[in-house]
Amino acid sequence: MPLLARLRAASLDAKLIVGCGLMLLFSLALAVCLIGVFMKDYRRANDDLEALTYFGKVLNVANRISAERGPANSVLGEETAPDSQARRRLTQFRALSDEALDAVAPRSQGTRSGFPAGEVERVRSRLDQARETVDAAAALPKAARSGEIIQDAIRQMFDVVDISRPLITGTMAGIVAQDQSLAGQVMILQMLGDLREYAGRMGSHLATPIATRRPLSSADRDELRHTRGRLLQIWQVAEKQLELYASDAALNRALQDTGRLYFGDGLDFITELSAAGMQSGDYGVTAAQMTDRYVPTLQPLEQLRTTFLDIVSRQSRAERDAAWYWLQAVSVIIVLIVLTNLLLILLARRLVFRPLLRAREHVVALAEGREIEAAPGGFGGGEEMRELFGALDILRQRLRERRQLTARLKRQAETDGLTGLLNRRALDRIGQGDAEFADMPDEIGLILMDVDHFKAINDRHGHPAGDQVLREIAALTLETIRESDLAARYGGEEIALILPGASLETLVEIAERLRSGLERRRIEIGAGERITVTASLGVASGRRGPEAWEELLSAADGALYRAKAEGRNRVRRAADPGETVTAARVARVS
Missing domain, CATH: 3.30.70.270 (Reverse transcriptase/Diguanylate cyclase domain)
Structure with a gap:
């Protein structure tokens, strides 16, 4: 039978339910679409915030390993002294590096689809090897430490940062695959991380000549020139990109501090040491003194990266909170609409259709010999309707008694009277x-x-x-x-x-x-x-x-x-x- 014909043949109650059900169905479909949109926005913003937070931790791994080179250079440039200030400082910086690695390890961070969690243990293993090399060199008497030994230890620390690149780039790829709108922000964060790394390498390139009191070789000068050029190139691009966020006061302060303290004092200090190294092996400072003076000028670089990460995290958090607010608001409105529709349907059935249809059901059931429940009180229609349902209730009781008698006779016919089993x-x-x-x-x-x-x-x-x-x-x-x-x-x-x-x-x-x-x-x-x-x-x-x-x-x-x-x-x-x-x-x- 065609659907239209079936609908025409349906009862009034069925037609009411179908009509109200369709209205409710369309309302729910619209509600699901709206909730889906806001839920998608909320999940995207929340995932973005988690991804950026994780990326900040990944960048911090490279930053902490890079910072560990400073006290390592100091230890390599002094006499063997297990209890020295430089050794204690190296121990503290190593603990910070380990803590940064633990923060991105799978056991603490969980498995994120598209993120190279397996690279963490590779970085940790390579870092342990580099530390062993540094400790082995530092255990030698200072006179026995050749430039090659110190340079090898420093280069191995460089290699650890290079090995962490796949972790950084893989994490960036995962973030961009998740939300392409974050590509520009994570690129800036990577540049700011590289800025700190190359600035740290400038000091490490001078650590071996200063520790061994020898002039800069042509290879040393080439490395310094290459690293300086790369550093200035990154700074030029990053400074241009950060102009988009010039309205943020904290970022402006961080930019000014970076230009004044590092690209002013810090880089000038490296230039002075490089000039002294080109003329003679008398640098005027020890490796530890060079580290103590140079490392503080790197702090603005770290602060610049941290400040920018805070900005993009606040933006993602604001987007997430806005999406959550609208998701809740739309959900509440939808619930109210659905409840209102349901209330209208129930009132229409109870006050208009229910008394007549229930009386019809009683009459048809009695005519067909079917059992039907007693009619509850509270029906509209006045005294006449109550009398009608009273009479129907009497007939219903008699029908039940007849059915119970029939069922009892049927059980007796199929049950053994002695044992109670079937016959x-x-x-x-x-x-x-x-x-x-x-x-x-x-x-x-x-x-x-x-x-x-x-x-x-x-x-x-x-x-x-x-x-x-x-x-x-x-x-x-x-x-x-x-x-x-x-x-x-x-x-x-x-x-x-x-x-x-x-x-x-x-x-x-x-x-x-x-x-x-x-x-x-x-x-x-x-x-x-x-x-x-x-x-x-x-x-x-x-x-x-x-x-x-x-x-x-x-x-x-x-x-x-x-x-x-x-x-x-x-x-x-x-x-x-x-x-x-x-x-x-x-x-x-x-």
């Missing part, structure tokens, strides 16, 4: 695949149990005792089988068990458990007298259905017959008539 008629309906039991699997197992020498029990102790035995066996059966299994009195002293979906091994196990449980049970038959009863059991598996059921009954009955013929009080299965089933055998099967 033979119900068992056959199940086995033959009656539609009422369609939810049961077609594959079933069947256990037939016959009480041994039951006639002798009746003859010796009387029929009341026999009835008590059957009740006890029925109770034991219900205790033994599973919840999904069914038990029926098959006839006389025979009990049949249907086990849906059970394997033959499971059937044998349950049958043996039932047999042994009955054998151990002392049944009281009156006046304190107790007797022991045994039973023989036949087991078979098959399918439900008119023909299959008869075959299954025949197979289980044949197995039961063999159990009795072989001495009773035992279990036999149709699949293997020659097998003797014992408790130990059942335990192994299970």
Whole structure:
């Protein structure tokens, strides 16, 4: 039937629900779109902030390793003294480097998609090697430290920073892949980090000549000239880019301090030392003195990078907070709209449609003989409507009484009065695949149990005792089988068990458990007298259905017959008539 035709044929209540539901659905669709937009903005801004914070930590790794070279140069330029001020300072700077590495290590930072967390351990390993080289050189007497030994230690510290480049560039690539709008900011941060690194190298290039008191070689002059050119080139580009943020007072102060303290005092000091080194090996300062004077001029470079990172972090944080505010505001508005719609739907149904439609439901249900709940109070429509529902309630009560009587008669027709188990008629309906039991699997197992020498029990102790035995066996059966299994009195002293979906091994196990449980049970038959009863059991598996059921009954009955013929009080299965089933055998099967 076409949708339009089905809608026309629907009830008024259905049409009301469909109409209001469509309105609510469209509102929710719009709400989901709006929330999705603001949620995407919030997540992007939050991810940007986390990425920039992480990138700042990555840059700090290179910065701390670079700063560690200063006290290392001092230690390499002095006599061996484990307790010297330079040695203590080197220990402090190494701890700061380790702390910076720990801050970006996967165990503390977590795994970020697209970020080269595996590079951290590579940098740490290379740093440990460089430190060993520095310590080995510093352990030598100063007179035994050649320029090559000191230069090798310094170059290895340079190499650690170079090895950290993949960590920096990989992190930058991850940030740009996440949000391309951050490309310019992370490039500036990288330049500011490089600015500090090349400035530090200027001092390290002079550490070996000063420590060994030799003039600058042509290679030393080339390295100084190359590093200075690279330094000034980076500064020129970075200064130009930072003009975009000229409105920030803290950044302006950091720029002024950098120009005055480093590109003024610090670089001039390096120029003076370089000039002295070109003329002679008398620099006028030791390596430690050079470090103590030069390193403070590098602080504005670090402050410039930190200040710029604070600026971009504040921007990302402001974007995140704004997105979060709008996300919350839109969510609250949407919730109010949805609640208002739902309230209008409920009021319309309750005050307009519900009384009439409920009365119609009662009349139709009574006409069709269906059960229906009593009408609650509070319906509109005045006294007439209350009288109508009162009359309908009386009819409903009578219908329920009739159904309860019918259900009771049906239970009596399918239940054995003595044992409370299903009777033979119900068992056959199940086995033959009656539609009422369609939810049961077609594959079933069947256990037939016959009480041994039951006639002798009746003859010796009387029929009341026999009835008590059957009740006890029925109770034991219900205790033994599973919840999904069914038990029926098959006839006389025979009990049949249907086990849906059970394997033959499971059937044998349950049958043996039932047999042994009955054998151990002392049944009281009156006046304190107790007797022991045994039973023989036949087991078979098959399918439900008119023909299959008869075959299954025949197979289980044949197995039961063999159990009795072989001495009773035992279990036999149709699949293997020659097998003797014992408790130990059942335990192994299970």
